Amino acid sequence: MITRELIEQIEGEASVSFEMKRDKVNFATIAFPHFRGMERILQGKSALDALVITPRVCGICGHAHLMASVRALESAYAHAGHAICLSHKAQTIREFTLVMEMIQNHFKWFYLTLIPELIKLRRTSKNSTPLKGAFAASLASKTLASFAGQWPHSSYMLPGGVTCDPTHMERIKSQGYLKELIHFFETETLGTTLQNFLSFESCKEMNALQSDISYVEQALLASGMHQKGFAYDRFIVLGEHSFSTPSKMKQTRPFLVESKYVRVKESYSPQEQTYAKNALYKNDYYETGPLARAMTAHVPIIRNIHRRFKDSAYSRVMARIVELASLLQHATELLKVVDPTETSLVAPEPIHTITAEGIGIVEAPRGVLMHKVSIVSGVIHRYEIITPTQWNIGSDTKIDPTPVQQAMIDVTKEEALFIFRTFDVCSVCTTH
Amino acid sequence: MHLKTDSKPTLLWLQGVTCNGNTHSFLNLSSLVDLLASYELLYHPSLPSLQTFENVSTCKFKCDIVVFEGTFDPLLQLNNISVHRILKHYVQSAKYVIAAGSCASFGGMFKASAPERNSGLIFNEMLQEGPLLYCKEKVINLSGCPIHPEWLGYTLSMILEGEEIILDSYHRPVELYSYLAHHGCTRNEYFEWKIDSKMFGEKEGCLYYEQGCRAPMTHASCNKILWNEISSKTRSGMPCFGCTEPDFPRADFFTTKTNMSIPEDVPLGVSKRSYLTVAGIAKTFHIKRLEGKLIDYKRTD
Numbered sequence: 027m028i029t030r031e032l033i034e035q036i037e038g039e040a041s042v043s044f045e046m047k048r049d050k051v052n053f054a055t056i057a058f059p060h061f062r063g064m065e066r067i068l069q070g071k072s073a074l075d076a077l078v079i080t081p082r083v084c085g086i087c088g089h090a091h092l093m094a095s096v097r098a099l100e101s102a103y104a105h106a107g108h109a110i111c112l113s114h115k116a117q118t119i120r121e122f123t124l125v126m127e128m129i130q131n132h133f134k135w136f137y138l139t140l141i142p143e144l145i146k147l148r149r150t151s152k153n154s155t156p157l158k159g160a161f162a163a164s165l166a167s168k169t170l171a172s173f174a175g176q177w178p179h180s181s182y183m184l185p186g187g188v189t190c191d192p193t194h195m196e197r198i199k200s201q202g203y204l205k206e207l208i209h210f211f212e213t214e215t216l217g218t219t220l221q222n223f224l225s226f227e228s229c230k231e232m233n234a235l236q237s238d239i240s241y242v243e244q245a246l247l248a249s250g251m252h253q254k255g256f257a258y259d260r261f262i263v264l265g266e267h268s269f270s271t272p273s274k275m276k277q278t279r280p281f282l283v284e285s286k287y288v289r290v291k292e293s294y295s296p297q298e299q300t301y302a303k304n305a306l307y308k309n310d311y312y313e314t315g316p317l318a319r320a321m322t323a324h325v326p327i328i329r330n331i332h333r334r335f336k337d338s339a340y341s342r343v344m345a346r347i348v349e350l351a352s353l354l355q356h357a358t359e360l361l362k363v364v365d366p367t368e369t370s371l372v373a374p375e376p377i378h379t380i381t382a383e384g385i386g387i388v389e390a391p392r393g394v395l396m397h398k399v400s401i402v403s404g405v406i407h408r409y410e411i412i413t414p415t416q417w418n419i420g421s422d423t424k425i426d427p428t429p430v431q432q433a434m435i436d437v438t439k440e441e442a443l444f445i446f447r448t449f450d451v452c453s454v455c456t457t458h
Numbered sequence: 459m460h461l462k463t464d465s466k467p468t469l470l471w472l473q474g475v476t477c478n479g480n481t482h483s484f485l486n487l488s489s490l491v492d493l494l495a496s497y498e499l500l501y502h503p504s505l506p507s508l509q510t511f512e513n514v515s516t517c518k519f520k521c522d523i524v525v526f527e528g529t530f531d532p533l534l535q536l537n538n539i540s541v542h543r544i545l546k547h548y549v550q551s552a553k554y555v556i557a558a559g560s561c562a563s564f565g566g567m568f569k570a571s572a573p574e575r576n577s578g579l580i581f582n583e584m585l586q587e588g589p590l591l592y593c594k595e596k597v598i599n600l601s602g603c604p605i606h607p608e609w610l611g612y613t614l615s616m617i618l619e620g621e622e623i624i625l626d627s628y629h630r631p632v633e634l635y636s637y638l639a640h641h642g643c644t645r646n647e648y649f650e651w652k653i654d655s656k657m658f659g660e661k662e663g664c665l666y667y668e669q670g671c672r673a674p675m676t677h678a679s680c681n682k683i684l685w686n687e688i689s690s691k692t693r694s695g696m697p698c699f700g701c702t703e704p705d706f707p708r709a710d711f712f713t714t715k716t717n718m719s720i721p722e723d724v725p726l727g728v729s730k731r732s733y734l735t736v737a738g739i740a741k742t743f744h745i746k747r748l749e750g751k752l753i754d755y756k757r758t759d
Contacts, residue, residue, distance in 0.1 A: 032537055034511045035504050037478045039537070059535065062475055067570045071709065078699055078711045082567050082603065085478030134485070138504055156506055157494070160485040167486050168686045175694030176685030177486075178479045178604050182694045184658050184712075189695030191661040193753065199688065367755045370695070371659025454477050 028297060031443060035139070037086055038453030040419075042446065043297040044439055051442045054434050056293075056421040057300035064458040068409040073099055073377050073401045074184070076409065080397065081179050083411065084455045086134070089127040089170070089180050090390035091411075093120060094397040096183040099377075102384030102401050103185055108375050115368035116187035121268050122360040123170045123180070124388065125353050129207075130166035130177075131391035132316075132350040134159045135450050136215070140343065141238065144245045147444045152241075158214060165207040169357070172200035187371030197364050204361065208354050215239055216351070223351050227326045229344060239347060246340045254437050255339025255445040257429035261318035262307055262417065264288070264396070265389030269356050273322040274312060278332070280322065283307070285387055288396060290412060293421040301457040304420030304428055305394075305412050313337065313429045314393025314417040315450065317345035325352070339433070339448045346450065378404035390414055392450050413455040419446075467522035467618070470500040470514065470548055471558075474541055475568040475576065476528030478503065479604035480559040486686060487607035496618050497523075515539045520551035523617065525610070529561040529568035529576045530589055542589060554617055555579065555590060555597045558610060563599035563628070564704040580629060584704045599629040603701035608683050609634050628704065630677070638726060639673035639698040642681030643690075649674070652740040653748050658695060658712075662752050665697040667721060670712045672700030674725035 033040045038060055045053040064083050068076055080095040081088035100110045112120075137159025145152050167177040173190045174180035182189045190196075208220055216223050217237025226232065232243050246252065261275040264285055273280045290303040304311070312318070317337060320328035328345050335341050386397040393414030400408040420428035427435070430449055434442035471481070481503050487493065494505070500521050501507040501514045509519065515537040526545065534541040549555055557579045560566035564578040577583075579590040580597050590597055600609045613631060616623050624632045640649070648655070648664040655663025665671035673681070676698055680690045691698050699711050715722040724733040 032510075032512045038473070038476075038503075039511065060475070062477075062568050062571045067567075072712075074712050075709065079567070079707070082477050082479065085476075085480070085482040085604065088477070088479065134504070142506060154506065157491050160490055160505075164486040164488070164490075164686070168688055171686035171689050171694075173689075173694065175689045175691045175696055176680075178482050181691070181699075182696050187659055189658045191659060191695055196689075369659070371657070373657045373659075 029439070030297065031439070033443070033446065033451070036447070036451040036453050037084065037455070040451065040453050041298055042443070044442065046439065049438060050436050051434050051439060053424050053427075054431055054442065055295050055297060056302070056419055056430065057295045057298040058302040058453055058457045059299060060453065061301035061457045065409045065411060068406050071406050073102070073380070073399065073404055073406050076399065076406060077183065078181050080411070081181055083458045084452060085178050086131055086452065087127060087390050087392070087455065088178050089123060089174065090388055090395050091397070092180060092183055093124050094386040094388045094390075094395050096185060097386030097388060098384040098397040098399045099185045099386070100384070101386060102380055102382040102399060103374055105384060106380045106382035108380070110186055110374055111372070112187055113369045113372065115365055116370055118360050118364050119173050119188050119190065120183060122357055122364070123174045124267070125269065125357045125360065126166050126170040127177070128391045129350060129353050129357065130163040130170070131450075132346055132353075133162035133166065136238075136347065136350070137162070139447055139450070140242065143444055143447050144242060144249070147249055147440060148245055162207060162210055165203050165210070169200045169203040169207070172196045172203070184371060185377075186374045187369070189371060191370050192364070193366050197361060197366070201361050204354075204357060208358070211351070211354060220351060220355060224355060228330050229327065242343065242347070246343060249441070249444075251343070251444075252335040252338050252340035254441060255342065255433045255448060257313050257337050257433045258311060259337045260310065260312045261321045262312035262314050262394060263318050263322045263389065264387045264394040266387070267389055268360070269323075269353065270319055270389045271322040274307060275318075275321055278321070278329075285385060285396065288412065290416065294423045295421050300421065302419075302421065303416060304422055305416035311420065311426075311428050312417060314414050315346070316349040317342045318393060319389060320345045320349060339445045342448045376404070380404055392452055392455075393417060411458050413452070413458065415449075415452045415456040418449040419451055419456065466496060466498045468498045468500050468520070469523045469525065470521040471502040471525045471527065472541070472545060472548070473503055473536075474526065474528030474530045474534060474562065475571055476561060477567075478527075480527040483604040483607050484558070484610055485607075487611045488687065489611055493611055493614060497614070512537055515544055517544060517547040521548055522551070522553055523614075524548050524552045524555045525558050526555060526562045526579060527558045529565055529571065530579060531572055531576045532589065533572070533575065545589070549590060549593060549596065552596065555593075556610070556613060557597060557599045557601075559605045560601045560603045560701055560706050563601035563630075564706070566603060567707055581704060594629070597629055598623060598625065598631065600634070601628070601630060601702040602678065603706060606680065606683070606685065626677075634679055635677040635702065637677070637679040637682050639676040639678045639680045639692070640725070641679070643673055643692045645692060648748060650740065651743065651745055651748055652737050653745075660695070662748075665692060666714065668714050669697045670710065670714050671697035672703075673698035675723050676700040676703055678702040
């Protein structure tokens with residue numbers, strides 16, 4: 027028998043159709059029913075307009091879209107023979123604001139999704155504190171907006187750099203908000219200092235803590251999530267950043283990656299119409315996102331967790347929390363080296379002189395985000411967006427299940443619904 | 459019109475064709491905790507709510523305030539139920555309907571998803587032909603892409619206090635939309651003396667003459683109250699894209715349309731002739747301080 031579950035509060039909705047066998051999930055398909063046609067909207071527009079339109083793909087990770095878009099345009103410039111060289115300042119500020127958006131996302135996921143869903147799964151009466159997530163995220167947005175002007179829907183990058191021209195005043199203000207955010211993270215989320223937490227090499231060291239993270243860690247173990255939610259133990263990271271190591275991995279073996287092998291195929295969703303497409307590398311599905319980033323970057327505590335619990339739901343959740351901590355540390359370092367006396371932007375050739383194709387790849391909060399553009403005399407001829415949720419939450423047949431389909435097999439429906447959310451799903455990005 | 463109840467008013471947040479940007483913008487509101495304590499959330503797309511969306515979609519409840527985010531598409535189905543049906547049901551009991559963002563106000567960015575049928579709740583761009591035209595007195599438009607959290611915070615607080623909210627001809631609160639995005643811009647002096655920004659990426663110069671800035675023609679208090687309490691588009695070197703107006707999104711965001719090198723659209727309410735006269739005079743002066751860099755980082759020792 028097939029039962030349909032509506033999944034809500036995932037930046038829109040999705041539905042999962044479960045095929046059950048003796049109270050366990052035998053197979054599940056996923057449908058994303060909403061569609062906006064972003065790629066078609068972009069066609070015929072001036073190429074620079076993509077920098078205003080693509081952040082509107084998504085309310086929670088629009089900044090990642092902005093960066094993918096500007097990288098795609100810069101790649102087109104390079105292919106047209108006008109390679110663009112960013113100043114150190116522009117590079118640092120772009121990286122900083124991207125990281126702050128990830129931090130914003132992870133805080134929301136932790137307090138607005140993970141803890142309430144864990145409480146539901148455990149059927150306990152513990153009170154969740156979702157507004158902690160909104161508070162922390164709003165602080166992260168302030169540090170970001172000090173340079174990007176606003177969040178959500180920031181548009182402050184152009185080919186050649188960034189448009190902001192900050193003084194030390196903006197940097198110091200931003201630093202103040204970041205310190206306040208780290209203080210919140212230490213007192214509320216961690217129950218220890220950031221430095222101490224980052225020195226942990228085993229999750230056992232979390233046992234001594236009394237905090238939101240220790241609740242999560244213990245609740246995951248008590249729910250058996252270290253033995254459930256396994257995908258393929260294959261990971262992919264494609265975005266080049268100061269905090270990422272592009273690679274693909276099978277278990278712990280790294281392989282070279284080339285973005286030209288990324289492809290999309292139609293979803294299999296016999297129960298309901300879906301507008302989502304699945305993303306693959308050659309013919310294989312890979313998990314993308316914080317766990318993949320921690321695996322390719324050899325983050326000790328996550329490699330240790332992976333050694334014991336593989337790519338379980340537990341590992342996936344802990345990777346996102348550990349990433350939150352290390353990104354807060356990384357953001358602090360980035361901010362220190364912003365030098366206001368450097369140039370913000372070196373203006374390239376006018377866009378109307380450009381006829382070329384470009385590809386922009388970034389690590390978004392949920393993983394690999396790709397924008398591909400084809401420009402004719404400065405006008406967008408074709409635009410293609412491939413988002414992280416297309417990698418993680420595809421829907422294929424029983425013969426070839428996607429990471430989330432694989433992860434939901436052989437657990438109860440309640441567990442499957444929790445595992446679904448451990449990937450941090452974004453509905454609006456998926457169908458765009 | 460005001461709302462008087464002994465118990466907390468019930469708020470329902472519905473979504474049409476959207477990116478969730480207004481939802482996330484609202485979460486940045488500094489007084490969020492206090493404000494939410496005064497409302498019962500029937501459903502919100504990311505906050506804990508009394509009901510699931512699945513329940514809400516069956517039209518079994520009532521509410522006092524509907525917040526609608528996203529473009530209205532009459533064919534859109536949510537949980538396999540027509541959004542038109544859901545909206546109509548809840549609007550019936552609601553005393554206020556708040557269009558959160560430009561999509562819900564005018565059609566906005568996602569009017570382009572299905573231009574022949576998509577619109578805002580009352581307005582289809584400038585025309586009054588939206589699905590809630592029959593009860594337009596209930597509708598407050600808070601245009602912006604996204605909505606500024608303080609605009610929604612203001613509106614929900616005014617409703618709680620029973621204060622009258624005076625609206626402009628586009629159903630936007632006059633206390634929020636009588637200002638122009640130009641008011642409070644740190645580049646105002648460059649605008650006064652007609653000194654354009656030579657290029658992007660500098661704090662000097664006005665972005666209105668060449669870089670496409672719509673701030674002098676755009677109703678919004680962005681540069682008065684600032685975004686995230688700290689900055690704005692123009693303060694970060696970006697032109698204003700006019701995102702609160704019915705014609706958003708326009709095209710060629712980074713270029714000012716000109717006729718014989720004069721901006722096609724002149725500041726709101728100013729005749730072209732007056733503008734040209736003042737601009738012509740201002741341009742005859744050469745003000746050294748405004749022509750160079752604002753800050754000299756060179757050491758003097």
